[in-house]
Amino acid sequence: MTASALLPVFALMTSLTAAIIIFTLPEQKHRLRTVVNLTAALLKLLLVGLMIWGVFQGREYGVSFTMVPGVDFVLRADALAMLFAGLSAALWLLTTVYAVGYLEGSPNRSRFFGFFSLCVASTMGIALAGNLFTFFLFYEMLTLSTYPLVVHRGTQQALRAGRTYIIYTLTGGAVLLLGISLLHSFAGDLPFRPGGHFAGIGPDLQAPLSIVFVILIAGLGVKAAIVPLHGWLPTAMVAPAPVSALLHAVAVVKAGAFGIVRVVFEIYGLETANALGLLSGLAAIAAFTIVYGSVRALSQSDLKRRLAFSTVSQVSYIILGLCLLGPVGVAGGLVHLVHQGVMKITLFFCAGNYAETLGIHRIDELDGAGRRMPATSVAFTLAAFGMIGTPPLAGFITKWTMGTGALATGMDWVIAVLVVSSLLNAAYFLPVLNRIWFREQKDPWTEERQWGRFETSAWLLWPPLVTAAFLVLAGVLASASFSPLGWVELIVAREVGP
Amino acid sequence: MTLLLMAGLLFTPLAWAVLTLLAGFRRGRGITWLGIVIQVLVSLALWAVVAGEGGFQYPLGGWQAPLGIELRVDGLAVTFVLLTALVAAASGLHAGFYLDPDKQWHRYFWPLFWFLWAGLNVVWLGNDLFNLYVGLELISLSAVGLVALGGQAEALRAAIRYLMAALLGSLAYLLGVALFYGQFGSLSLSGIAFALSHGSAQGAAGFALILMLFGLALKTALYPMHWWLPPAHGIARSPVSALLSALVVKGSFYIAARLWLELEAPLGSLALAQLLGILGSIAVFWGGWQALRQPKLKQVVAYSSVAQIGYLFLLFPLTWNTTEAVALQAQQAMTLQVISHALAKAAMFLSAGNLILSVGSNRVNALAGVSHFLPFSLFSFGLAGVSLMGLPPTGGFAAKWLFLQASLATGQWWWLVVLVGGGLLSAAYVFRVYRASFVEDSNIDHFFHPARRLEIIPMVLALLSLGLGLIAEPVLSVMALVFANGEGT
Amino acid sequence: MITAPLLLMTVLLPLASLILALSPRWQKIYRYSLPLLPVPAIVAGLTVELHNWLEMPWLLMGGTWGLDELRQSFLLLTSILWATAGIFAVGYLNTRKLRAFCVFWALTLSGNLGLIISVDLASFYSFFAVMTFAAYGLVVHEGSDEANRAGRVYLAMAVAGEMALLTGLLMAAQHADSVLLTELPAAIAESERSWLIVALLVAGFGVKAGLPFLHFWLPLAHPVAPTPASAVLSGAMIKAGLLGWLVTLPFGELALPAWGNTLVVLGATGAIGGAMLGLKQVRPKTILAYSSISQMGLITLMVGAAMANTSQAATLLSVIALYALHHGLAKGCLFLSTAVELPTERRFRWILCLLIGLPGLSLAGLPFTSGAAAKFAMKDALKPEQYDFSMADYLPLVMSAGAVATMLLIWRFLWALSRSVGTGRNHRFKSLGWMAAMACSMVAFWFLPGAGSGTGHAWFVLTPSESWSLIWPIMLATGIAVAWWIARGRNGSWFQC
Numbered sequence A: 001m002t003a004s005a006l007l008p009v010f011a012l013m014t015s016l017t018a019a020i021i022i023f024t025l026p027e028q029k030h031r032l033r034t035v036v037n038l039t040a041a042l043l044k045l046l047l048v049g050l051m052i053w054g055v056f057q058g059r060e061y062g063v064s065f066t067m068v069p070g071v072d073f074v075l076r077a078d079a080l081a082m083l084f085a086g087l088s089a090a091l092w093l094l095t096t097v098y099a100v101g102y103l104e105g106s107p108n109r110s111r112f113f114g115f116f117s118l119c120v121a122s123t124m125g126i127a128l129a130g131n132l133f134t135f136f137l138f139y140e141m142l143t144l145s146t147y148p149l150v151v152h153r154g155t156q157q158a159l160r161a162g163r164t165y166i167i168y169t170l171t172g173g174a175v176l177l178l179g180i181s182l183l184h185s186f187a188g189d190l191p192f193r194p195g196g197h198f199a200g201i202g203p204d205l206q207a208p209l210s211i212v213f214v215i216l217i218a219g220l221g222v223k224a225a226i227v228p229l230h231g232w233l234p235t236a237m238v239a240p241a242p243v244s245a246l247l248h249a250v251a252v253v254k255a256g257a258f259g260i261v262r263v264v265f266e267i268y269g270l271e272t273a274n275a276l277g278l279l280s281g282l283a284a285i286a287a288f289t290i291v292y293g294s295v296r297a298l299s300q301s302d303l304k305r306r307l308a309f310s311t312v313s314q315v316s317y318i319i320l321g322l323c324l325l326g327p328v329g330v331a332g333g334l335v336h337l338v339h340q341g342v343m344k345i346t347l348f349f350c351a352g353n354y355a356e357t358l359g360i361h362r363i364d365e366l367d368g369a370g371r372r373m374p375a376t377s378v379a380f381t382l383a384a385f386g387m388i389g390t391p392p393l394a395g396f397i398t399k400w401t402m403g404t405g406a407l408a409t410g411m412d413w414v415i416a417v418l419v420v421s422s423l424l425n426a427a428y429f430l431p432v433l434n435r436i437w438f439r440e441q442k443d444p445w446t447e448e449r450q451w452g453r454f455e456t457s458a459w460l461l462w463p464p465l466v467t468a469a470f471l472v473l474a475g476v477l478a479s480a481s482f483s484p485l486g487w488v489e490l491i492v493a494r495e496v497g498p
Numbered sequence B: 001m002t003l004l005l006m007a008g009l010l011f012t013p014l015a016w017a018v019l020t021l022l023a024g025f026r027r028g029r030g031i032t033w034l035g036i037v038i039q040v041l042v043s044l045a046l047w048a049v050v051a052g053e054g055g056f057q058y059p060l061g062g063w064q065a066p067l068g069i070e071l072r073v074d075g076l077a078v079t080f081v082l083l084t085a086l087v088a089a090a091s092g093l094h095a096g097f098y099l100d101p102d103k104q105w106h107r108y109f110w111p112l113f114w115f116l117w118a119g120l121n122v123v124w125l126g127n128d129l130f131n132l133y134v135g136l137e138l139i140s141l142s143a144v145g146l147v148a149l150g151g152q153a154e155a156l157r158a159a160i161r162y163l164m165a166a167l168l169g170s171l172a173y174l175l176g177v178a179l180f181y182g183q184f185g186s187l188s189l190s191g192i193a194f195a196l197s198h199g200s201a202q203g204a205a206g207f208a209l210i211l212m213l214f215g216l217a218l219k220t221a222l223y224p225m226h227w228w229l230p231p232a233h234g235i236a237r238s239p240v241s242a243l244l245s246a247l248v249v250k251g252s253f254y255i256a257a258r259l260w261l262e263l264e265a266p267l268g269s270l271a272l273a274q275l276l277g278i279l280g281s282i283a284v285f286w287g288g289w290q291a292l293r294q295p296k297l298k299q300v301v302a303y304s305s306v307a308q309i310g311y312l313f314l315l316f317p318l319t320w321n322t323t324e325a326v327a328l329q330a331q332q333a334m335t336l337q338v339i340s341h342a343l344a345k346a347a348m349f350l351s352a353g354n355l356i357l358s359v360g361s362n363r364v365n366a367l368a369g370v371s372h373f374l375p376f377s378l379f380s381f382g383l384a385g386v387s388l389m390g391l392p393p394t395g396g397f398a399a400k401w402l403f404l405q406a407s408l409a410t411g412q413w414w415w416l417v418v419l420v421g422g423g424l425l426s427a428a429y430v431f432r433v434y435r436a437s438f439v440e441d442s443n444i445d446h447f448f449h450p451a452r453r454l455e456i457i458p459m460v461l462a463l464l465s466l467g468l469g470l471i472a473e474p475v476l477s478v479m480a481l482v483f484a485n486g487e488g489t
Numbered sequence C: 001m002i003t004a005p006l007l008l009m010t011v012l013l014p015l016a017s018l019i020l021a022l023s024p025r026w027q028k029i030y031r032y033s034l035p036l037l038p039v040p041a042i043v044a045g046l047t048v049e050l051h052n053w054l055e056m057p058w059l060l061m062g063g064t065w066g067l068d069e070l071r072q073s074f075l076l077l078t079s080i081l082w083a084t085a086g087i088f089a090v091g092y093l094n095t096r097k098l099r100a101f102c103v104f105w106a107l108t109l110s111g112n113l114g115l116i117i118s119v120d121l122a123s124f125y126s127f128f129a130v131m132t133f134a135a136y137g138l139v140v141h142e143g144s145d146e147a148n149r150a151g152r153v154y155l156a157m158a159v160a161g162e163m164a165l166l167t168g169l170l171m172a173a174q175h176a177d178s179v180l181l182t183e184l185p186a187a188i189a190e191s192e193r194s195w196l197i198v199a200l201l202v203a204g205f206g207v208k209a210g211l212p213f214l215h216f217w218l219p220l221a222h223p224v225a226p227t228p229a230s231a232v233l234s235g236a237m238i239k240a241g242l243l244g245w246l247v248t249l250p251f252g253e254l255a256l257p258a259w260g261n262t263l264v265v266l267g268a269t270g271a272i273g274g275a276m277l278g279l280k281q282v283r284p285k286t287i288l289a290y291s292s293i294s295q296m297g298l299i300t301l302m303v304g305a306a307m308a309n310t311s312q313a314a315t316l317l318s319v320i321a322l323y324a325l326h327h328g329l330a331k332g333c334l335f336l337s338t339a340v341e342l343p344t345e346r347r348f349r350w351i352l353c354l355l356i357g358l359p360g361l362s363l364a365g366l367p368f369t370s371g372a373a374a375k376f377a378m379k380d381a382l383k384p385e386q387y388d389f390s391m392a393d394y395l396p397l398v399m400s401a402g403a404v405a406t407m408l409l410i411w412r413f414l415w416a417l418s419r420s421v422g423t424g425r426n427h428r429f430k431s432l433g434w435m436a437a438m439a440c441s442m443v444a445f446w447f448l449p450g451a452g453s454g455t456g457h458a459w460f461v462l463t464p465s466e467s468w469s470l471i472w473p474i475m476l477a478t479g480i481a482v483a484w485w486i487a488r489g490r491n492g493s494w495f496q497c
Helices: A003-024 A030-056 A079-102 A109-128 A132-150 A156-187 A203-223 A232-238 A241-249 A252-268 A270-275 A278-298 A303-322 A327-358 A374-388 A394-408 A413-438 A458-476 A484-495 B002-022 B025-053 B075-098 B104-125 B129-148 B153-184 B189-197 B203-220 B229-235 B238-267 B270-293 B297-312 B315-319 B324-359 B376-389 B395-410 B414-438 B452-468 B472-486 C003-022 C024-036 C039-047 C069-092 C098-117 C121-139 C145-176 C181-190 C194-209 C217-224 C227-248 C257-279 C284-308 C313-337 C346-364 C370-381 C390-420 C428-442 C464-488
Strands: A061-068 A071-077 B056-059 B070-073 C054-056 C063-065
Touching: A003 A030, A003 A061, A003 A071, A003 A079, A003 A109, A030 A061, A030 A071, A030 A079, A030 A109, A061 B395, A061 B472, A071 A079, A071 A109, A071 A132, A079 A109, A079 A241, A079 A252, A079 A327, A079 A458, A079 A484, A109 A132, A109 A241, A109 A252, A132 A156, A132 A241, A132 A252, A132 B414, A156 A203, A156 A232, A156 A252, A156 B395, A156 B414, A203 A252, A203 A278, A232 A241, A232 A303, A241 A252, A241 A303, A241 A327, A252 A270, A252 A278, A252 A303, A252 A327, A270 A278, A278 A303, A278 A413, A303 A327, A303 A394, A303 A413, A327 A374, A327 A394, A327 A458, A327 A484, A374 A394, A374 A413, A374 A458, A394 A413, A394 A458, A394 A484, A394 C145, A413 C145, B002 B025, B002 B056, B002 B104, B025 B075, B025 B104, B025 B472, B070 B075, B070 B104, B075 B104, B075 B238, B075 B324, B075 B452, B075 B472, B104 B129, B104 B238, B129 B153, B129 B238, B153 B189, B153 B203, B153 B229, B189 B238, B203 B238, B203 B270, B229 B238, B229 B297, B238 B297, B238 B315, B238 B324, B270 B297, B270 B315, B270 B414, B297 B324, B297 B395, B297 B414, B315 B324, B315 B395, B324 B376, B324 B395, B324 B452, B324 B472, B376 B395, B376 B414, B376 B452, B395 B414, B395 B452, C003 C024, C003 C039, C003 C054, C003 C098, C024 C069, C024 C098, C039 C069, C063 C121, C069 C098, C069 C227, C069 C313, C069 C428, C098 C121, C098 C227, C121 C145, C121 C181, C121 C227, C145 C181, C145 C194, C145 C217, C145 C227, C181 C194, C181 C227, C194 C227, C194 C257, C217 C227, C217 C284, C227 C284, C227 C313, C257 C284, C257 C390, C284 C313, C284 C370, C284 C390, C313 C346, C313 C370, C313 C428, C346 C370, C346 C390, C346 C428, C346 C464, C370 C390, C370 C464, C390 C464
Parallel strands: none
Antiparallel strands: A061 A071, B056 B070, C054 C063
8 A cells, every 4th residue: 555545545534533532432531532533633634735735746646446346445536536625624623623612511522523523534535435336435424424413402303304304315315326326237337537438428328328317416416405405404404503514514515516526527527418418407407596595595584594595505506617518617616615615614603603602593683793792793794795705705706707607608697697696695694794783782692601701712713713714815815826716727627628 | 174174163063052051051151152262263264265265065974965965165155154153153242241141041042042053054055955954944943942032921922923934934845845856856956956957847846946935935034924023033132133133034045045046047937036026125115114113122123124134035036037247246235135134133133132221121212312321332223224224335235236236237127116215214214213312302311331242242243244345345256156166066 | 116015005004904903992093093094095196106017816816906097096086085084084983883983994995995906807896895895884884774774775786786797897807808907898899798798887887886876875875974984985985986987898999879878868867867856955965965976977978978989088088087086075075074063263164164165166166176177177078079979969068057056056065064063173183184185175186196187288277268167157056046045035044154
């Protein structure tokens, strides 16, 4: 085993090992557990950083062996994988810090952090998976490891949400499995490969390939929360804030979206998928999801629920981006993978801070929160503006890139979708901001607690501030070479060609 | 070397059965553990030999086939021998801690345990129909005895039911054997296959096959002949349930599969193959549905066995009149399913036993809030459940995958519904247990942690079944030796 | 040499000042630092070498900042106005919500300055958005229901405008395959969808510039803000929309007579309609807001003419800059005056009254004021014989009507102010700020780089006929006002003081 094989394995193992250690630690060993958590997260960030550097230099990392006859287990670090791996490694660290603060003094922490680490290990696996089969392996592992997190509180509501979640995701997984095995039955084991495998296929394969595509997307679409498969997402927001943050930003929805990216780019190939007429349908669904999610978000009075519907809408940007065919549009979609993650995690962190510090859950309770918790509110504001797509924040870069890409390929209607979505985003975020900053506090906060010398616990405060700073930098420094956009352009150059 | 190994494999269990019969529970336990070590080592060594050098025919006592007993030591057989050693060792160890030494009748656990083991080894290695019958009877009788060890009246009732089924099954099987013997004058499977391939009469032979398959299906608890299984497996002590679900039902299935693979070409029919497949499918859904509705934890696991056994019967339609490659895929799927189910189900029963010990009740709802205490056993139960659901990277998934590929390759798409739907249904009943354990509003504040050693054993099994999918390829490559060697002889 | 740091400081200083908001103990420092925030911008406007672009390839989509003549003029206007309003604010503000005010002030300022020095599209749009959204904080600062309502309307229209801009800029940039604003006009001119792009840009910036029918937020929002904020809203930020037009629309590239006609009609509507609506108002600041709409209407006339005629575009652009400079400074003064208290001693009052009225007269074009310079340049540039689009013939008429309307509105303002003005001592900084604004409008104007450009005419050497053309509308309006005053027979007018 050379370093090139070991790095991806180690990246995977860090969180897996952390999970095992945490499960065996007694509940009361809080300090030790935190140390293990943070060490693993830092180590992973380091490993991923090394790989990113290597991939940037043009190196490839990978390891593979045969699992079942005809099917290989493949881990491979390419540029696309590193996009997702980098995102999840960075956000894992922050979410861990946040979760340590968030769960301070609550029961079942050992269980929580164990599954939390498992969840991140699965995400890493999804990122590094080198073929559909391996992808599926981690995809299902993710489903299983997130269930305990969703039902963590153990209330009836949480259990119900957990049930909805598991029904949706396992069914989606089953459909995905069906699609993968159908594909495997007539095409064999397909590693992910830029350009896909089906360039210039004969007419006899077109019909089955199209059907399989629909099945695959349907399976992946459950996690990506494409309408009408999104039902689990708003319910799942009963989970603790760090879990929602992770679910919405990196883990679950992104796994679905990332899978769609892999299928479209590296199994079918952009050209082929388009030639089969599949992408226009996908684009239409994504566009509908974008608008639908935003419209639903408008009428939510619970903060986290509103954010959840916003996720439904935002994740489909990624999918819509893929359907824009040209390199620029594709870059817009891919970069949103990171941007949406950073923005949404900030929003959920902040929502969690409001809930934990002031007991605020509903939007109309937010009046005057900005005065009490200015730093959190600044982070929230930046992220919300990012979501709206206000320059110079990260969301604007997405919109701009996607818009240019859409125009370049003559898909002008996408602009309308972007505009409508931005308007709706403004319509559901700006009133919230108005309440936070410009309304006077009405009633005293019921569960307010003083937590250290800052507005809230430092563990809870820093993660959203860091992500908020990141989303500003991702926008302002978009053209720097190591910005998300810069990296995505590298990917696109390798995947789609100039 | 081989001689020693074979002798060790076949005679240790019998010898130990006798030895433990003479001892009390505690002494029997000590003796058994020694025996377990020997058996595991022997099985491993034999497996290594076959893996290295390929399978062979082993004439027992040096007598050649028509007269003496010839054993078939091929990759598949040694894999199952090894599997048996693992699961039996785990159950034996677990039973040693789990069973109450002060109950008089528990001392009979050990001899029955060893007889069971001996019977299983005979079945895996046997090459003629009568040998197989002997093994089958040995298994059945000791299994019935083990069920009866539960002690209560209910356990006895279940045992009697089980006995009835086992006897009926044996009878049908024996009748088939007699018919074959009458027609071909041979009891050797390969002999019969050879005779058939040279165009002998078929009518009675076909009936014999059906009869034997019926008997074996009854013993395997194929729907709708499964009625005896849930009470028996549910009421038995947990290590016993583990043995029964993991190994005993597989013994009869193994024989059925052997018969079918040797004789399907001349004697099988599309209708028979599809019928078995359909019954298996119904078992998958019915078992899953029943498991979902059971209030008692062990009943859930028992019905899950009914469902999981159903998958095995997909072997029949998928090997009938199909290409070599597909048949191979189906066989690999079947063996993986046998192994992973054995490991997972044993883990599940053992951990269920631990959980019941912890909360003091056998009801699913009694698990409310136990995940709060992070019980190790719940974790093992969960991991085993992952395998039952057929999620990667477990062995259950690998099996499902191969079944899927085989179904697709033969165009029998309807099995896809079974495979995918069955997985979801098993997820439903497994998650029912998880869900119960996460309920927070119960106010249990005490939780009895069973001894670590009791908890480690199911964990090891669960991890094995989990990891099986990752190492399916090497395991299957050893198993594949059977088909290279065994067929056409 | 010094270009880069100055340009960077222009934006970064206001942004960096946000640090002062971190602790409540620093809010006093913050308050006194408000006037200093635009200082680098003033220095930059006066000293930076023009057309010397500062390239920042890592910024957004690739950043380019710098100044040309147009931007220089706008930068000076904006920074001077913000500086004087800043001085005024020091005296005007009380301690309630002081920190919030300072934060939004600094953010809006950085946006306003930044968009002027941006030469690339992404920076421009970013600063534009920062200014738009931060200004909301200034609008609703008082927290009254009225302010909140105005804020809502402002925000809704601003967001809609942003979206129109996004679409228009996207299409233009995609066609230009460049993010440089300097490339856009040519690209728009070539595009087969130039009509749509122009429409989107006109509408998008028109919201900010108070284009008729997109102006609804303006009379609501400008008056409710704290007075210094009103001054910059009406004086400087409204010009950001104008600047947007000037830097993106295809002036000199493509003659678009249809657009010329449309804009002239809109401009006339704004110039006269705005004044008409303003006459019905009773609150001084609202009247001023309508006056802004009216003045922007006049500027829109020039924009329309420039759209229709490629050869005149360059001249018109510099006149527009001049007019904007004049209007911004004068309007700033007027807004600030609404919060000035009259001295209790009667003998100083008349000086103050005169000073308050002076910028108003300047707006109307009183000779020897900046208004005269601007008005005259406009008349010069809009002589109908230079144009061939159908509405060109009506330009002088509209301009004259506009001048009368302007003066009427000023009288109305003075009347309204006289009814609401209080007496008392002014805070030192308030007086200082107001005096500074006045000085800039009346004196410094003549020395600013933008003022001298244009046609090279020496503006304070007027021939009698030229003077007459400026004075008669003032006289006419005064006559109407007096007639109206006598007809109403009301007491409590301006002359009371």
